[in-house]
Amino acid sequence: MDLLLLGGTGFLSRTVAEEAVSRGHRVTALTRGVSGAPPNGVTAVHADRNAADEMARAVRSVKVAAVIDMSGETVAAARIAARELASADSYVYVSSMNAYRNWPPGPVRGEDDPLWDEESDAYGPVKAAGERILSRAFGDRLLSARAGVIVGPREIGGRLTAWLHRISAGGRIAVPDALDQPMAFVDVRDLASWLVDAAERGMSGPVTATGPYGMTTYGGLLRACRETVSATGGPASELVPITEKTLLEAGVQPWRHLPFWLPEEVARTAWQIETATARRLGLPSRPIEATVAGTWEWMRRAGTAAYQAGQAHGLPPELERSLLS
């Protein structure tokens, strides 16, 4: 199949590129060319997809049966893609859970839950507008994958990588005491292989694309991180649960300082996401232990400087020291 990727050099999009090449597709990756080259076997074309003339020029000579769109961050980008790629047999758009107006805090009960419908440059409304624009252009040739929290190898500067990095330093580690909080993630490799399935099979409709609620808990995730690090000779560590009140009073920022942590009032519903459609359409969900192991293996190979580039997540050391004292 002649597959055009909008993206192809980052986290999800590079994983999709590798998967598509491994299945024997003829793959073209359209990027600006600022995040490096796509994997071997992929043809690179360069354009800023927000610039109509650049896009028109770049796709003119590309054969396109299917598109997987992983770089849609503006309304203009969706409009231009709808126009320039209108003849594609299938269009897979990576949207986000943030397209749901009520999420967070949620819960998300199904794909019919209301989406943002206002004009805005904010992430969620832009993703929702992108879905509407592409849906008008492609109808039942469009699949909108409303991705949940994506984790796995190559999450540079990411959230799971922040936890693994901290745990690999050992010692006493401040963690939220909400260890029984059920959670759900999607492994980047599971999502990537399913997105290629979707393009191959011409799946359509909106799909909340994440793992099943309760596939793990906060404690289960941290346990998997500790066991994985210790299996490769990492230092001993002790998880020290801290109450929400103490964390908030100390100025700990939910999600950013303690990745995946949300105050109980939000967490109770934010992780409650109905994924029956995704399960019916075959989105895989590997165990969190396998995601953690794959991520750690990649981190060890890539090296600290590579996986920590632009790191925005994790507890500042002085804040952790004061929480533990």
Ligand SMILES: NC(=O)c1ccc[n+]([C@@H]2O[C@H](COP(=O)([O-])OP(=O)(O)OC[C@H]3O[C@@H](n4cnc5c(N)ncnc54)[C@H](OP(=O)(O)O)[C@@H]3O)[C@@H](O)[C@H]2O)c1
């Ligand atoms: N990460 C998550 O947890 C998460 C959750 C829900 C949804 N999503 C969605 O998943 C998709 C993939 O996210 P990701 O973080 O994994 O992205 P990614 O694959 O790391 O990178 C995005 C790709 O798009 C290209 N790109 C960016 N801006 C572009 C532009 N203006 N014109 C042309 N190409 C452009 C980049 O290459 P260049 O820089 O070289 O242009 C890169 O190849 C996004 O649509 C995101 O909104 C992510």
